[in-house]
Amino acid sequence: MKNGATVYLYELAWILPSIAIPVGMLAALLVTAFGAGIHVPSIAGRVDPTKVLETAPFDKPGVVQTGPLRYEVRMVGQIWSFTPNEIHVPVGSTVTFVATSRDVIHGLFIPGVNVNVMLIPGQISRVSAHFDRLGEYFIACHEYCGIAHHTMGGKVIVEPRS
Amino acid sequence: MTTDTASLPEKRLTGAHLLVAHVALLGGVVTGLLQGLEHAGFEYPASQYFIQSYYHSVSLHGVLNVLVWTTFFICGFLPFITARGYAIPLVSLGLGWVTFWVMLAGLILAAIPLAGNAATVMFTFYPPLKAHWAFYIGLTLVVVGTWLVTLRLALTHRVWRAQHPDVRTPLPAFMSLVTMAMWTLASIGLAAEMLFMLIPWSLGLVSGTDPLLARTLFWLTGHPIVYFWLLPAYVSWYMLIPKQVGGRLFSDPMARASFLLFLILSAPLGLHHQVTDPGIHEGWKLFQAFLTFAVFFPSLLTFFNVVASLESGGRARGGKGWIAWFGKLPWGDPSVAAQLLAMLMFCAGGIGGLINASYSVNLVVHNTAYIVGHFHTTVGTAVTLTFMGICYWLVPHLAGRALWSRSMALAQCWLWFVGMLIFSSALHELGLRGMPRRTMISHAVYFQPEWKTLLPWVGIGGTLLFVSGVLYLLNLLLTVTVSRQPAPAVPEFAQAMAPAESGPAFLDRLRPWMVVAAVMIIIAYGPTLARLIGGASFTSPGFRVW
Numbered sequence: 001m002k003n004g005a006t007v008y009l010y011e012l013a014w015i016l017p018s019i020a021i022p023v024g025m026l027a028a029l030l031v032t033a034f035g036a037g038i039h040v041p042s043i044a045g046r047v048d049p050t051k052v053l054e055t056a057p058f059d060k061p062g063v064v065q066t067g068p069l070r071y072e073v074r075m076v077g078q079i080w081s082f083t084p085n086e087i088h089v090p091v092g093s094t095v096t097f098v099a100t101s102r103d104v105i106h107g108l109f110i111p112g113v114n115v116n117v118m119l120i121p122g123q124i125s126r127v128s129a130h131f132d133r134l135g136e137y138f139i140a141c142h143e144y145c146g147i148a149h150h151t152m153g154g155k156v157i158v159e160p161r162s
Numbered sequence: 163m164t165t166d167t168a169s170l171p172e173k174r175l176t177g178a179h180l181l182v183a184h185v186a187l188l189g190g191v192v193t194g195l196l197q198g199l200e201h202a203g204f205e206y207p208a209s210q211y212f213i214q215s216y217y218h219s220v221s222l223h224g225v226l227n228v229l230v231w232t233t234f235f236i237c238g239f240l241p242f243i244t245a246r247g248y249a250i251p252l253v254s255l256g257l258g259w260v261t262f263w264v265m266l267a268g269l270i271l272a273a274i275p276l277a278g279n280a281a282t283v284m285f286t287f288y289p290p291l292k293a294h295w296a297f298y299i300g301l302t303l304v305v306v307g308t309w310l311v312t313l314r315l316a317l318t319h320r321v322w323r324a325q326h327p328d329v330r331t332p333l334p335a336f337m338s339l340v341t342m343a344m345w346t347l348a349s350i351g352l353a354a355e356m357l358f359m360l361i362p363w364s365l366g367l368v369s370g371t372d373p374l375l376a377r378t379l380f381w382l383t384g385h386p387i388v389y390f391w392l393l394p395a396y397v398s399w400y401m402l403i404p405k406q407v408g409g410r411l412f413s414d415p416m417a418r419a420s421f422l423l424f425l426i427l428s429a430p431l432g433l434h435h436q437v438t439d440p441g442i443h444e445g446w447k448l449f450q451a452f453l454t455f456a457v458f459f460p461s462l463l464t465f466f467n468v469v470a471s472l473e474s475g476g477r478a479r480g481g482k483g484w485i486a487w488f489g490k491l492p493w494g495d496p497s498v499a500a501q502l503l504a505m506l507m508f509c510a511g512g513i514g515g516l517i518n519a520s521y522s523v524n525l526v527v528h529n530t531a532y533i534v535g536h537f538h539t540t541v542g543t544a545v546t547l548t549f550m551g552i553c554y555w556l557v558p559h560l561a562g563r564a565l566w567s568r569s570m571a572l573a574q575c576w577l578w579f580v581g582m583l584i585f586s587s588a589l590h591e592l593g594l595r596g597m598p599r600r601t602m603i604s605h606a607v608y609f610q611p612e613w614k615t616l617l618p619w620v621g622i623g624g625t626l627l628f629v630s631g632v633l634y635l636l637n638l639l640l641t642v643t644v645s646r647q648p649a650p651a652v653p654e655f656a657q658a659m660a661p662a663e664s665g666p667a668f669l670d671r672l673r674p675w676m677v678v679a680a681v682m683i684i685i686a687y688g689p690t691l692a693r694l695i696g697g698a699s700f701t702s703p704g705f706r707v708w
Contacts, residue, residue: 007412008660011416018463022462025458032522033521033522041439042440042444046441049702079707104290104705107529109530109596111530111595114526123373123440123441138608142530143288144220144601146707147215149217149602150601150607152607
């Protein structure tokens, strides 16, 4: 591989796969994202961060049933707690979290069900998840929010259908 | 290229940057050890006279390592490389010193509140956490200093070009200039966040801020900053390592092409850090995920070019076979060994980066320990271990004394590699098990039993990294103080098998590519920023809750 022409061939032999590899990975990403219907957080409205507790739906934080096995959790994050911080739903539920923060940035993270969204003052976060395993899921604030950040947590308790 | 163009005052200037960088690194490895031990179950030794909390420590660790160590090293190293590349002295040593003092003044201004626990806001300083104003003004001055470095390199380029109108820019100088130009263009996001939002707000001139807008401006700069760290390491991998292993650079035009692609693709993809943010349309997140995959292309070009160059060295040294030549490389040279290990770690780090940026997959890993594991393989090893490898020849050269101990240096780089393998593997796995990052995890109310078996490995890996860091700093300290042997020659730049002239002339231009880079930013960020600025509501008051 000493002369120019050979170098050029080697270059080409690498450049083409180097394009093909990211394109292939992107295709896989698109198939999984759209084929499986996975949505990342998007635009869901704004709220005045100084008036969160006076603004619907955050004036009545809690769990509301919106249909058969469908629930909406209206949640407020603040230093250093979630309201509500314990959520009970029957197994097989689809739960939509509508949440915001009324002070600094927090995170709403429930591993295992792909709930991973930032709670940013002024912005409303909206994400949905399926809970089809009985038992307890933990909720963690996963954005540094001050000296007691590690105490900001909660749980989702998935119960048998009654 | 054989003449030593760095005059004694210029060497002093480079040395001054390296001194600041290494003081920062010392602070970074000490805090890192204590944080690793916290994860392993030891109580964090907080003290009101020193480091006041775990989170104070993490803020110090991040700022010292990724902002100070990297930036000061780069602003010392790239001008040094540029002068050697052009084989002429840089213009205006005075400007060089003004730059250094601006950066140092900024650093000290930022360091006072940071050390005093008045800026415990992490190196990402997301509002409405509100640090002391001196922190924001200080960091802004450091950024202004980096712009002056760009100016000095650009002015030097003009002088050289006037003398050599028809010659291709020497590759090391070209790479250095592209790196600084990329950074300067991309830093507009951070500059806007500081000047129009955080500084007036922290001074009390305005009462509120818009956290999402600030975050978006931050990440406009926050992703290209990783290429600002990485590209100087690439300069060494392309230009010096091939020579240090006794080979040649495979292709000069391909190297230029990859740097120009980094110039245009580094900035328009910062939204992949905000995949989980509300208030930004998922379509733009997907678009920037696509561009993140595109920037993998110049990384693959680099991989090929560097490995082919290494192979030429390995075979010249009698290496055979498909893989076996790799063992024939001069592993006994600590500068080479450190950088080969950095490259190996970067193979994992680069692929991990793609996983993080993969849109839907980001929901699994965002803000977990997985991310911490990831960037310790990239900026913490690919970049840091390479910079260490460079210092193993650069510091002896500047001091005029041989490295104090080669065997200690070899042990150091292997220790870093092994320590990082343990540390980062444990953190990757903990992240997949749902452990959040930047959290005093031993005290977390949601602590999971399944984390328990892995957490000690974070402490063990962190301890090995600490020992390695101390050996490194000690070796350099002894080099500049007690070593008595004269310094060996500085590695020459590698000659290319396919020289610059074998590629098209547009690969030696900068201005048109700067325009393309700016247009890319406007396309990728314009609609989102226009909407965020148009709908901005500066209503969030600041909080000091640490």
